[in-house]
Amino acid sequence: xxxxxxxxxxxxxxxxxxxxxxxxxxxxxxxxxxxxxxxxxxxxxxxxxxxxxxxxxxxxxxxxxxxxxxxxxxxxxxxxxxxxxxxxxxxxxxxxxxxxxxxxxxxxxxxxxxxxxxxxxxxxxxxxxxxxxxxxxxxxxxxxxxxxxxxxxxxxxxxxxxxxxxxxxxxxxxxxxxxxxxxxxxxxxxxxxxxxxxxxxxxxxxxxxxxxxxxxxxxxxxxxxxxxxxxxxxxxxxxxxxxxxxxxxxxxxxxxxxxxxxxxxxxxxxxxxxxxxxxxxxxxxxxxxxxxxxxxxxxxxxxxxxxxxxxxxxxxxx
DNA sequence: CGCATTTGACCTGCGC
DNA sequence: GCGCAGGTCAAATGCG
Numbered sequence: 001x002x003x004x005x006x007x008x009x010x011x012x013x014x015x016x017x018x019x020x021x022x023x024x025x026x027x028x029x030x031x032x033x034x035x036x037x038x039x040x041x042x043x044x045x046x047x048x049x050x051x052x053x054x055x056x057x058x059x060x061x062x063x064x065x066x067x068x069x070x071x072x073x074x075x076x077x078x079x080x081x082x083x084x085x086x087x088x089x090x091x092x093x094x095x096x097x098x099x100x101x102x103x104x105x106x107x108x109x110x111x112x113x114x115x116x117x118x119x120x121x122x123x124x125x126x127x128x129x130x131x132x133x134x135x136x137x138x139x140x141x142x143x144x145x146x147x148x149x150x151x152x153x154x155x156x157x158x159x160x161x162x163x164x165x166x167x168x169x170x171x172x173x174x175x176x177x178x179x180x181x182x183x184x185x186x187x188x189x190x191x192x193x194x195x196x197x198x199x200x201x202x203x204x205x206x207x208x209x210x211x212x213x214x215x216x217x218x219x220x221x222x223x224x225x226x227x228x229x230x231x232x233x234x235x236x237x238x239x240x241x242x243x244x245x246x247x248x249x250x251x252x253x254x255x256x257x258x259x260x261x262x263x264x265x266x267x268x269x270x271x272x273x274x275x276x277x278x279x280x281x282x283x284x285x286x287x288x289x290x291x292x293x294x295x296x297x298x299x300x301x302x303x304x305x306x307x308x309x310x311x312x313x314x315x316x317x318x
Numbered sequence: 319c320g321c322a323t324t325t326g327a328c329c330t331g332c333g334c
Numbered sequence: 335g336c337g338c339a340g341g342t343c344a345a346a347t348g349c350g
Contacts, residue, residue, distance in 0.1 A: 170323060172342060185341070199341095 150203070151210040160184040160200045162212040165222055168198055179204045191220035 151162050160173075160182070168186035175182045181202035188196040196216040203209040 171344095173324070174340065174342095177339065183340090197341095 147214045149212050149214070151212060153208055153210055160202070160210065162198070162200055162210055164212075166190055166196075166218070176201070181207065188218060191218070194218055194220055 149162070149164075153159075166188050167190040169189045170184055170186050172185040173182050174185070179201055181204070183199055183201040186198040186200065188194040188198070196214060196218050198215070199213040201211050203211050
């Protein structure tokens with residue numbers, strides 16, 4: 001998926017922006033006022049040339065550090081992708097080996113495999129030929145599309161709510177055999193005639209992940225799309241496009257369900273709609289929200305801001 | 319009081 | 335035909 005190729009996660013942050021080398025003759029700036037004034041007094045004696053030189057050196061150092069961090073992030077993404085594909089292969093093998101207790105379960109498992117493509121591509125699925133032969137009278141044929149999204153939630157969050165902008169009414173809950181977590185059934189009631197249904201269940205592998213299965217297509221525009229026409233814009237680009245993005249703190253868990261729009265001319269070549277400004281904005285919001293919750297990030301940000309502020313104060317004084 | 323959610327009963331499809 | 339499992343219905347319940 002090469003996440004880093006389309007999301008530049010480089011924050012250009014320097015967690016310790018004023019850290020100087022040991023052989024540097026500068027005094028560390030993070031000191032008390034008294035020391036700072038002494039430091040400033042000494043600095044006035046330093047020629048402008050030296051000052052420029054040290055700043056350039058500092059800039060180079062920060063650039064190098066930034067580049068190193070970017071490389072590390074790229075590596076992490078690649079490793080994550082490799083591990084993920086390994087896991088998928090492993091799961092597929094297990095499913096093949098596993099004696100299937102019933103057709104229903106088997107068909108559901110195949111849907112999971114069809115849809116569990118993550119960000120890599122279109123997670124919208126259609127039933128396989130084999131499956132459609134076995135189950136000709138399936139809901140799929142009645143309502144059309146089935147799509148599945150994965151939503152990372154807090155471990156403590158026990159609810160089965162996937163916020164996707166639509167209005168859903170819960171009409172049932174059932175404990176299924178293959179998963180101890182209950183499955184909740186929702187109907188879209190934004191429009192009275194909307195046939196779309198949604199099933200939400202916690203992933204059996206990871207209880208913090210909610211698996212939402214959408215059946216059918218909305219016959220009405222997305223609520224936020226209506227808002228967008230009157231000024232507000234959100235990530236929704238199509239009436240039938242459930243889109244979920246989640247970022248786990250432990251790693252770049254990004255799950256997108258970018259199903260094609262109804263008006264898409266060529267279904268075989270789904271266009272990446274990441275370039276859409278709405279999607280970009282949504283991704284930015286998600287990243288910002290995740291980052292602000294990260295104590296490491298807030299600490300680094302505090303250091304960066306205080307460093308900047310002090311730098312600015314020092315320049316004003318000069 | 320109205321609305322949303324819960325939950326047990328019922329329905330339907332499938333395998334044996 | 336029976337049992338099992340998933341899906342749906344609708345009365346009961348809770349909440350604002």
